[in-house]
Amino acid sequence: MATMKRGYVLHHRQFRESSVIVNLLVEGVGRVDAITRVGSGKRSIKSILQPFQPLIIQFSAKSEARNLGLKNITQIESAAPAMxxxxxxxxxxxxxxxxxxxxxxxxxxxxxxxxxxxxxxxxxxxxxxxxxxxxxxxxxxxxxxxxxxxxxxxxxxxxxxxxxxxxxxxxxxxxxxxxxxxxxxxxxxxxxxxxxxxxxxxxxxxxxxxxxxxxxxxxxxxxxxxxxxxxxxxxxxxxx
Missing domain, CATH: 1.20.1440.120 (Recombination protein O, C-terminal domain)
Known part of the structure; x- marks a missing residue:
């Protein structure tokens, strides 16, 4: 099972209607470019996909993301209050x-x-x-x-x-x-x-x-x- 890693969003941009591409700095890995669905309503993660927000993140090698040269974010959570x-x-x-x-x-x-x-x-x-x-x-x-x-x-x-x-x-x-x-x-x-x-x-x-x-x-x-x-x-x- 993939482990959760600490990270920060450096930049993000819209990708299709319900997804974003994010540039991340991840502990023990470095620069990671990934794709994730943002969801809607109470399940939306838009509020934490912001710069200076400490995160814990899990990735996978989903085929669509891999074809774009990206990681796929399977889980992302706030690790602490934003700086x-x-x-x-x-x-x-x-x-x-x-x-x-x-x-x-x-x-x-x-x-x-x-x-x-x-x-x-x-x-x-x-x-x-x-x-x-x-x-x-x-x-x-x-x-x-x-x-x-x-x-x-x-x-x-x-x-x-x-x-x-x-x-x-x-x-x-x-x-x-x-x-x-x-x-x-x-x-x-x-x-x-x-x-x-x-x-x-x-x-x-x-x-x-x-x-x-x-x-x-x-x-x-x-x-x-x-x-x-x-x-x-x-x-x-x-x-x-």
Whole structure:
């Protein structure tokens, strides 16, 4: 008998009159695209097929779904109350969902990302802080094999919190002979070693947020391509 697994809805869309296709992030599995009937009246599951609602889910290999390259959801239930996200925390959740749908293919299982995502939602539900986005972006980049080393520079030496570095694509961080901190911009600015080490240890300080944001955006841009992220339009300039 198939076991029930924890999961979250990342996105869903209508499929035929009484069914939906859902993109899910499932514990121990990763990205799953599935089809399910939504039902009607008191038996409808529409109310739980929503983002940020913890779920427990069971799948099967029903022939119709399999022919569409999808799993079939045979059972789905609420596992806990929905995450109480609002304001910038809600927009942040939409952002996490959008980059997961854009970057994580069904073929890439990404088993460990469920817990990173779950922790990010818990942190955002408690209080908005842009650092929670940076830590999840870091976990996603690591899963995709696109995160440079945050421990060693291009020469194999440990990153130093007293030094500054420049990022070189496909190589890593190279030390630069400067003591003046400058903003990270289009890969040409300097990054403080203190920020890189704080990012790696998930201990960013407010004064490091902008540099960390610039680095993550620079690393994500080649993966996301030219299509704008809809969720970013929800943020004020200071929120994300």
């Amino acid at each position: 109480p996200l609002s304001g910038n925390s809600l927009y942040s959740g939409f952002y996490l969902n959008e980059i997961l749908v854009r970057l994580l293919s069904v073929d890439h299982q990404a088993e460990g990302l469920f817990l990173d995502y779950h922790r990010a939602l818990l942190a955002l539900a408690k209080q908005f802080c842009s650092s929670h986005l940076r830590y999840f972006e870091m976990a996603l980049l690591l899963e995709l094999g696109a995160l440079p080393s945050l421990a060693y520079d291009t020469q194999g030496d440990s990153l130093d919190n007293r030094c500054h570095y420049r990022f070189i694509a496909e190589s890593g961080f190279i030390p630069v002979a400067t003591t003046q901190e400058s903003p990270f911009s289009h890969g040409k600015g300097c990054l403080s070693g203190a920020m890189l080490l704080a990012l790696a240890s998930q201990n960013l300080q407010p004064e490091q947020f902008n540099q960390a944001k610039g680095l993550m955006r620079y690393l994500l841009t080649p993966l996301l391509g030219n299509k704008p992220l809809l969720s970013r339009q929800l943020f004020s300039n200071k929120a994300d």
